[in-house]
Amino acid sequence: MSRSAHPAGPRHADVLPEGHYAAPPTDLNALDGKVWAQTVSRGGDGVVTVGGIDVKTLAEQHGTPAYILDETDFRARARAWRTAFGHDADVFYAGKAFLSRAVVRWLHEEGLNLDVCSGGELATALSAGMPADRIAFHGNNKSVGEITRAVEVGVGRIVLDSFQEIVRVAHIAQSLGKRQRVQIRVTVGVEAHTHEFIATAHEDQKFGIPLAGGQAAEAVRRALQLDGLEVIGIHSHIGSQIFDMSGFEVAAHRVVGLLKDIRDEHGVELPEIDLGGGLGIAYTSDDDPREPHEIAKALTEIVTRECEAAKLRTPRISVEPGRAIVGPTAFTLYEVGTIKPLDGLRTYVSVDGGMSDNIRTALYDAEYSVALVSRTSDAEPMLARVVGKHCESGDIVVKDAFLPGDLAPGDLVAVPATGAYCRSMASNYNHVLRPPVVAVRDGESRVIVRRETEEDLLRLDVG
Numbered sequence: 001m002s003r004s005a006h007p008a009g010p011r012h013a014d015v016l017p018e019g020h021y022a023a024p025p026t027d028l029n030a031l032d033g034k035v036w037a038q039t040v041s042r043g044g045d046g047v048v049t050v051g052g053i054d055v056k057t058l059a060e061q062h063g064t065p066a067y068i069l070d071e072t073d074f075r076a077r078a079r080a081w082r083t084a085f086g087h088d089a090d091v092f093y094a095g096k097a098f099l100s101r102a103v104v105r106w107l108h109e110e111g112l113n114l115d116v117c118s119g120g121e122l123a124t125a126l127s128a129g130m131p132a133d134r135i136a137f138h139g140n141n142k143s144v145g146e147i148t149r150a151v152e153v154g155v156g157r158i159v160l161d162s163f164q165e166i167v168r169v170a171h172i173a174q175s176l177g178k179r180q181r182v183q184i185r186v187t188v189g190v191e192a193h194t195h196e197f198i199a200t201a202h203e204d205q206k207f208g209i210p211l212a213g214g215q216a217a218e219a220v221r222r223a224l225q226l227d228g229l230e231v232i233g234i235h236s237h238i239g240s241q242i243f244d245m246s247g248f249e250v251a252a253h254r255v256v257g258l259l260k261d262i263r264d265e266h267g268v269e270l271p272e273i274d275l276g277g278g279l280g281i282a283y284t285s286d287d288d289p290r291e292p293h294e295i296a297k298a299l300t301e302i303v304t305r306e307c308e309a310a311k312l313r314t315p316r317i318s319v320e321p322g323r324a325i326v327g328p329t330a331f332t333l334y335e336v337g338t339i340k341p342l343d344g345l346r347t348y349v350s351v352d353g354g355m356s357d358n359i360r361t362a363l364y365d366a367e368y369s370v371a372l373v374s375r376t377s378d379a380e381p382m383l384a385r386v387v388g389k390h391c392e393s394g395d396i397v398v399k400d401a402f403l404p405g406d407l408a409p410g411d412l413v414a415v416p417a418t419g420a421y422c423r424s425m426a427s428n429y430n431h432v433l434r435p436p437v438v439a440v441r442d443g444e445s446r447v448i449v450r451r452e453t454e455e456d457l458l459r460l461d462v463g
């Protein structure tokens with residue numbers, strides 16, 4: 001369909017259906033630096049570039065859909081976290097946000113540690129040369145096989161999540177003639193202001209051992225008695241995509257309270273606390289995330305103040321940002337396939353991916369932004385919904401967004417801030433092939449996770 005033949009679809013304000021919409025942006029060609037990776041800009045010809053390469057070239061070389069990751073930005077963010085926390089604290093990148101061997105190498109080079117939560121993540125980390133003592137192993141139901149491997153290779157810490165696991169890890173370590181460094185994950189009873197499925201410190205959920213009712217104190221009591229374990233500290237993770245620091249403040253207060261009780265009961269001052277990850281990023285221009293140095297300052301001050309009040313030596317702090325490092329560094333590049341204006345409602349713009357490469361909108365009602373990136377346009381804004389190619393009406397990538405009214409099949413659009421929890425949560429629904437991750441830097445692009453092929457699919461199908 002030619003561009004001019006395409007009906008522009010519903011316009012803005014006067015025909016907005018019921019719902020919550022920001023006003024259409026004054027300039028649809030502008031790219032808000034808050035939501036786009038650091039090296040993204042629009043070239044003089046109107047085509048968006050990242051890492052010195054324009055998106056049309058990237059689409060030609062690598063196809064669409066594709067996750068395009070700005071390596072310079074990734075390294076800068078990793079370094080900013082590392083620098084902000086200095087030498088008295090450790091930063092563990094949360095691999096669940098996105099993990100590949102290239103990413104492991106970048107983290108290693110930038111001086112970060114790594115949090116893994118499955119045998120697969122551990123294998124990826126080890127195969128890319130992350131030293132085992134810089135790895136933390138998480139999870140609420142680690143298998144005996146996973147624990148054995150982690151202890152054998154000598155991971156720096158295992159975060160214990162249940163009473164069963166305390167005994168299990170101690171037993172495995174002892175049978176291997178080792179003493180495993182462990183932290184005990186507690187739930188502090190904080191309701192983080194985020195989506196129910198990604199809040200983790202209130203009591204009615206599966207992670208950690210509640211402080212309430214003395215359960216966490218009992219877990220520490222038991223762990224301290226077991227020869228196979230060296231208890232190095234307490235861990236708390238309150239949730240994800242959090243902007244408000246007050247949850248961390250309450251968590252730090254309660255964790256330090258536990259450290260004090262442990263000192264009073266056992267005469268032991270545990271040397272470390274981990275405050276988890278969960279710091280929010282900007283998915284749309286409405287989000288205002290904090291900088292790593294502000295977060296580091298706030299967390300360090302809270303812990304120091306609480307420890308002074310409790311007359312404890314300040315423990316070494318660690319944090320586990322995932323989304324805040326990788327999230328903003330990537331965008332998903334799609335090609336527009338079909339455009340369906342629905343009178344009085346909105347225009348459905350179908351792209352060549354969907355819920356298989358970004359499940360977050362369907363799962364958490366997440367909000368994203370989107371821009372036309374292969375050209376500029378002066379057309380009127382139209383209210384659009386960007387949807388995928390899956391056989392499901394909930395297959396929505398961007399629920400409400402304004403795109404130029406002359407958008408046409410063949411145009412490239414990009415959804416920013418898809419570096420975290422998109423490729424790592426991607427699926428093969430409808431046997432759609434998972435997109436590649438392409439790293440760009442200094443005018444060069446490099447596939448770090450290749451596109452899935454039909455051969456990959458058929459290789460697993462051995463019936």
Ligand code: LLP
Nearest residue numbers: 094237240241277278279320321322323421
């Ligand atoms: N540490 C622990 C123990 C965690 O469970 C998590 C995330 C993190 C650190 C990293 O959190 P981050 O800084 O990336 O927010 N799939 C969801 C998020 C699930 C988070 C699970 N745990 C999403 O797409 O929003």
